[in-house]
Amino acid sequence: MKLFGVLLSLAGLLSAAPTPQNKHPLALRDGGNLTACPGYAASNVVKTDSSLTADLTLAGEPCNSYSEDIKNLKLLVEYQSVDRLHVKIYDADLKVFQVQEEAFPRPENGKTNSADAALEFNIVEKPFSFTIKRKENDEVLFDTSSSQLIFQTQYVQLRTSLPKDPHLYGLGEHSDPFKLPTDNYRRSLLNSESPNIPFNSNLYGTHPVYFEHRGGKGTHGVFLLNSTPMNIFILRDDAGNQSLEYDTIGGVLDFYFLAGSKPHEVSKQYADVAGYSAMFPYWTFGFHQCKYGYWDVNMVAEVVGNYSTAGIPLEVMWTDIDYMDLRQDFTTDPERFPIDKMRELVSTLHERGQRYVLILDPGVHAVAEQASYARGHEQGVFLKAADGSDLLGVQWPGSVAWPDWFAPQTTEWWIDEFRRFFNPETGINLDGIWVDMNEASNFCPNPNCDPYPEGNPPIPQNPPRPNTGRPIPGFPASFQPTSNLKARADTNQSKGIPGREWFNPKYSVYNHRGGLSDFTIPMNTTNYDGTKQYDTHNMYGHMMALTTHDAMIDRRPELRPMVLTRSTFAGTGRKVTHWFGDNKSAWEDYRITIRQMLAWVAMHQMPMVGSDVCGFNENTEERLCARWAMLGAFQPFYRNHAEQSTIQQEFYQWPLVTEAAKKAIDTRYKLMDYIYTALYYQTKTGKPMINPLFYLYPEDANTFAIQEQWFYGDALLISPVTTDYSTEVTYYLPNDTFYDYWTGSKIQGQGANVTETNVNYTSIPIHIRAGTIIPTRLHSANTTAELRKQPFTIIIAPSDAGKATGRLYLDEGEKIAQPDVSEIDFSFDGGKLSVDGSFGYKGDGGESITVERVVVLGQEKEGKVGTWDEGRKEVVVEGEWRFDGAWGFEL
Numbered sequence: 001m002k003l004f005g006v007l008l009s010l011a012g013l014l015s016a017a018p019t020p021q022n023k024h025p026l027a028l029r030d031g032g033n034l035t036a037c038p039g040y041a042a043s044n045v046v047k048t049d050s051s052l053t054a055d056l057t058l059a060g061e062p063c064n065s066y067s068e069d070i071k072n073l074k075l076l077v078e079y080q081s082v083d084r085l086h087v088k089i090y091d092a093d094l095k096v097f098q099v100q101e102e103a104f105p106r107p108e109n110g111k112t113n114s115a116d117a118a119l120e121f122n123i124v125e126k127p128f129s130f131t132i133k134r135k136e137n138d139e140v141l142f143d144t145s146s147s148q149l150i151f152q153t154q155y156v157q158l159r160t161s162l163p164k165d166p167h168l169y170g171l172g173e174h175s176d177p178f179k180l181p182t183d184n185y186r187r188s189l190l191n192s193e194s195p196n197i198p199f200n201s202n203l204y205g206t207h208p209v210y211f212e213h214r215g216g217k218g219t220h221g222v223f224l225l226n227s228t229p230m231n232i233f234i235l236r237d238d239a240g241n242q243s244l245e246y247d248t249i250g251g252v253l254d255f256y257f258l259a260g261s262k263p264h265e266v267s268k269q270y271a272d273v274a275g276y277s278a279m280f281p282y283w284t285f286g287f288h289q290c291k292y293g294y295w296d297v298n299m300v301a302e303v304v305g306n307y308s309t310a311g312i313p314l315e316v317m318w319t320d321i322d323y324m325d326l327r328q329d330f331t332t333d334p335e336r337f338p339i340d341k342m343r344e345l346v347s348t349l350h351e352r353g354q355r356y357v358l359i360l361d362p363g364v365h366a367v368a369e370q371a372s373y374a375r376g377h378e379q380g381v382f383l384k385a386a387d388g389s390d391l392l393g394v395q396w397p398g399s400v401a402w403p404d405w406f407a408p409q410t411t412e413w414w415i416d417e418f419r420r421f422f423n424p425e426t427g428i429n430l431d432g433i434w435v436d437m438n439e440a441s442n443f444c445p446n447p448n449c450d451p452y453p454e455g456n457p458p459i460p461q462n463p464p465r466p467n468t469g470r471p472i473p474g475f476p477a478s479f480q481p482t483s484n485l486k487a488r489a490d491t492n493q494s495k496g497i498p499g500r501e502w503f504n505p506k507y508s509v510y511n512h513r514g515g516l517s518d519f520t521i522p523m524n525t526t527n528y529d530g531t532k533q534y535d536t537h538n539m540y541g542h543m544m545a546l547t548t549h550d551a552m553i554d555r556r557p558e559l560r561p562m563v564l565t566r567s568t569f570a571g572t573g574r575k576v577t578h579w580f581g582d583n584k585s586a587w588e589d590y591r592i593t594i595r596q597m598l599a600w601v602a603m604h605q606m607p608m609v610g611s612d613v614c615g616f617n618e619n620t621e622e623r624l625c626a627r628w629a630m631l632g633a634f635q636p637f638y639r640n641h642a643e644q645s646t647i648q649q650e651f652y653q654w655p656l657v658t659e660a661a662k663k664a665i666d667t668r669y670k671l672m673d674y675i676y677t678a679l680y681y682q683t684k685t686g687k688p689m690i691n692p693l694f695y696l697y698p699e700d701a702n703t704f705a706i707q708e709q710w711f712y713g714d715a716l717l718i719s720p721v722t723t724d725y726s727t728e729v730t731y732y733l734p735n736d737t738f739y740d741y742w743t744g745s746k747i748q749g750q751g752a753n754v755t756e757t758n759v760n761y762t763s764i765p766i767h768i769r770a771g772t773i774i775p776t777r778l779h780s781a782n783t784t785a786e787l788r789k790q791p792f793t794i795i796i797a798p799s800d801a802g803k804a805t806g807r808l809y810l811d812e813g814e815k816i817a818q819p820d821v822s823e824i825d826f827s828f829d830g831g832k833l834s835v836d837g838s839f840g841y842k843g844d845g846g847e848s849i850t851v852e853r854v855v856v857l858g859q860e861k862e863g864k865v866g867t868w869d870e871g872r873k874e875v876v877v878e879g880e881w882r883f884d885g886a887w888g889f890e891l
């Protein structure tokens with residue numbers, strides 16, 4: 001959300017001297033005199049059936065280019081499963097930072113016999129390098145021999161050769177092309193507040209995983225578990241040879257190689273490492289509305305009312321920081337958003353079958369009168385300055401203290417604050433939570449800034465509270481001032497080398513906000529566990545999001561939490577989801593949402609994603625908003641949200657947008673069980689709920705770079721108009737059979753582009769891929785609760801061979817424990833439909849499990865059953881049937 005215009009421009013003046021950020025990306029790679037670096041030599045190579053270890057010793061005089069060379073390293077190679085190889089290069093002394101287990105739980109090592117593995121590791125001892133090969137076809141997937149390994153205290157470099165014009169994806173978060181540029185392209189991973197989501201830039205999240213697709217030769221993935229800021233380059237040298245180079249300012253080289261070989265198998269294998277997505281409540285697929293700048297609770301209510309009047313289904317209402325008293329977390333503005341009115345708002349929404357979500361920021365107003373701060377301070381939950389006092393920065397409320405998410409008492413405090421403020425009996429009984437500004441965003445432009453902006457009262461100075469570790473005689477342990485600091489097995493291992501250059505390491509990682517510590521928590525800040533922000537900065541939002549998830553679970557242990565976070569790290573998707581941040585109301589940003597969605601769902605295992613529909617910053621425009629209302633309906637998370645200073649952009653503001661939104665939501669809602677099923681299977685199997693075209697046509701090179709079309713689920717090809725103010729769209733139809741979703745007509749794709757004209761602002765081309773079966777609801781409804789009472793229609797789209805399959809997952813929609821679920825398989829072959837599977841879900845809450853009709857597309861004649869629609873070339877068979885046991889029929 002947002003940036004303070006004034007502070008931002010002020011910040012521009014105050015920030016440090018320009019860094020080399022504006023030079024050609026390759027410029028950042030020079031200056032360290034790397035040619036003199038000696039590399040390493042391997043010795044003591046020990047192989048077992050499922051592993052290899054070796055010592056790596058610096059093979060000459062240190063070059064100390066960007067910092068000191070570390071002399072003794074270790075290599076660990078583990079064949080963790082048939083399709084996963086773990087390769088780790090780390091310092092023998094275990095001083096260099098390694099990502100904490102609590103931030104990223106490591107996958108289990110299945111100790112596969114290397115003879116059975118899909119990948120093969122080969123070591124070259126001197127100079128040390130290694131290759132990784134796909135055994136099946138001898139494809140070399142990774143080869144580090146083209147440069148020396150450099151492993152210094154503040155600089156680590158490893159380079160792998162790539163085939164010419166490689167097809168690479170991932171390495172989020174960015175707004176760059178879905179298939180990454182390969183001509184001296186830089187990705188910098190340094191989480192940062194990023195208004196208007198700039199190109200070629202670091203953004204809010206860090207996901208150091210790339211997928212490389214080699215057409216018929218397979219797809220593989222490479223994940224580097226490292227949270228320290230880094231640049232990753234995709235290079236082309238003068239001879240035309242290509243490589244990918246990691247340049248980090250710390251951490252170890254902890255790689256997971258994922259064998260694929262199908263694209264969706266890489267997605268699954270990445271989920272095995274980073275975690276499978278959380279399952280989100282059914283209602284999160286409803287339509288959401290938010291705006292920064294709703295001035296009081298009445299206005300919020302009026303927006304809800306206006307949606308009803310307009311006949312546009314609104315599922316979830318959100319409130320931005322407007323609700324807070326002077327922008328302070330866990331408070332309400334007593335005049336504008338009084339607590340009793342807020343409670344009434346929520347209960348009214350709930351009676352209407354609607355939901356409510358609020359925002360929280362990490363910075364807690366550091367004044368003694370602020371009860372949440374006082375309690376947090378008392379419990380020692382905040383990051384500390386050098387003198388032991390709470391480290392201060394500046395955020396919305398003024399001077400703020402930053403929770404230290406690595407301290408166990410912080411979780412307890414945060415959970416307790418949730419219990420108090422979001423108490424269903426006395427507080428705001430919200431349904432989901434949104435955490436923002438958690439990169440963390442600090443309005444202080446640099447570490448020397450005064451965190452007391454004018455008018456902000458100074459906080460009382462509390463003496464530092466040393467942990468004496470002494471029990472107080474005769475008193476329970478809770479009376480020890482810092483006894484709530486839980487003891488940890490502190491081995492001092494891998495916490496990060498002390499005494500590094502925290503602010504301006506010689507090797508610099510590009511940051512569009514300036515220096516490393518600009519506009520964030522200073523990198524020299526120490527976390528509770530002894531690690532430094534320098535190494536953990538990129539996980540600040542991730543840790544906040546996970547803690548917030550725990551707080552939501554504590555409030556309502558039986559319900560799936562809906563937590564939305566701006567800042568993320570690899571693995572955040574296990575519990576929490578993300579929207580694409582503060583985009584702007586522009587056609588380019590509308591287009592960007594598609595490629596961002598593709599990468600997040602398929603490559604980062606965070607499926608419940610979307611952008612601020614109609615754009616966040618700057619005023620939107622009717623036609624753009626109409627198109628976006630339709631596009632957003634076919635992305636997983638569907639929320640209209642705008643910045644404070646913009647015009648209101650609720651869908652009911654314009655007749656055209658109203659019409660587009662009604663049609664879009666009507667279609668989305670009818671398809672909700674289909675996409676909910678796709679999410680469910682992604683949480684279980686890692687197979688993405690949104691498919692890039694190359695996932696379904698991996699050998700069709702025309703699909704590799706497509707970033708303005710996608711499969712919603714695996715059956716519906718969405719091809720929106722993407723040109724500014726145009727009513728024409730050129731889209732790709734693979735060499736396959738399709739049906740027009742709107743007319744039912746059969747279309748033979750030619751592996752070529754198709755141009756459609758007269759696509760008005762309330763239309764979006766959708767094609768059903770032949771061979772699929774899509775469960776839909778017969779009618780849409782004003783809320784998802786009402787939708788669930790609608791009977792089903794099953795759409796069968798037979799292949800040329802007359803076959804089709806599909807699935808449907810049904811459950812109660814919101815509970816974590818779902819004892820009674822249905823996993824239904826549809827199959828159609830030779831005119832015969834059979835519906836089978838498990839049928840535990842009975843719809844006892846009044847939800848429908850009735851199937852009223854089955855529609856078979858592409859039929860040239862009448863069948864034994866049903867009615868043939870000659871115009872639409874479909875047979876409609878009226879039920880009814882129920883999803884309470886197997887059934888079927890023959891046409």
Ligand SMILES: *[C@@H]1O[C@H](CO)[C@@H](O)[C@H](O)[C@H]1NC(C)=O
Pocket residue numbers: 033036063
């Ligand atoms: C690079 O390092 C080598 C060996 O230390 C040294 O001889 C050479 O002068 C250095 N080059 C530059 C440009 O600093």
Ligand SMILES: *[C@@H]1O[C@H](CO)[C@@H](O)[C@H](O)[C@H]1NC(C)=O
Pocket residue numbers: 146239241
């Ligand atoms: C560059 O590619 C050529 C041709 O593939 C190869 O002969 C040469 O060794 C490569 N150079 C490097 C530095 O890898």
Ligand SMILES: *[C@@H]1O[C@H](CO)[C@@H](O)[C@H](O)[C@H]1NC(C)=O
Pocket residue numbers: 299302303306648650
């Ligand atoms: C709600 O609709 C009324 C009538 O069109 C309009 O005057 C008012 O501004 C709308 N309120 C909001 C918050 O959009």
Ligand SMILES: *[C@@H]1O[C@H](CO)[C@@H](O)[C@H](O)[C@H]1NC(C)=O
Pocket residue numbers: 308314351352353354782783786
């Ligand atoms: C939706 O429709 C139901 C049934 O007509 C009604 O009870 C409910 O209040 C409506 N909810 C909204 C948000 O319009």
Ligand SMILES: *[C@@H]1O[C@H](CO)[C@@H](O)[C@H](O)[C@H]1NC(C)=O
Pocket residue numbers: 384385386447448522524525526
């Ligand atoms: C971090 O560096 C700043 C700027 O040099 C300094 O003022 C501050 O005391 C340091 N903080 C800690 C925790 O050492």
Ligand SMILES: *[C@@H]1O[C@H](CO)[C@@H](O)[C@H](O)[C@H]1NC(C)=O
Pocket residue numbers: 490491492
């Ligand atoms: C960890 O390091 C600190 C400071 O360097 C030292 O005081 C402490 O004894 C060490 N703890 C262990 C378990 O080695």
Ligand SMILES: *[C@@H]1O[C@H](CO)[C@@H](O)[C@H](O)[C@H]1NC(C)=O
Pocket residue numbers: 735750751
């Ligand atoms: C299209 O697919 C069919 C069947 O798979 C194949 O026979 C045909 O050669 C393909 N056409 C093109 C242009 O690739």
Ligand SMILES: *[C@@H]1O[C@H](CO)[C@@H](O)[C@H](O)[C@H]1NC(C)=O
Pocket residue numbers: 702730731732751752753
């Ligand atoms: C389809 O059109 C796009 C953009 O106009 C173009 O980049 C692409 O190469 C075309 N694809 C084919 C198969 O012609």
Ligand SMILES: *[C@@H]1O[C@H](CO)[C@@H](O)[C@H](O)[C@H]1NC(C)=O
Pocket residue numbers: 760761762763
């Ligand atoms: C847009 O096109 C659709 C489908 O062709 C048509 O039903 C609808 O009436 C059109 N809407 C407008 C505003 O022209």
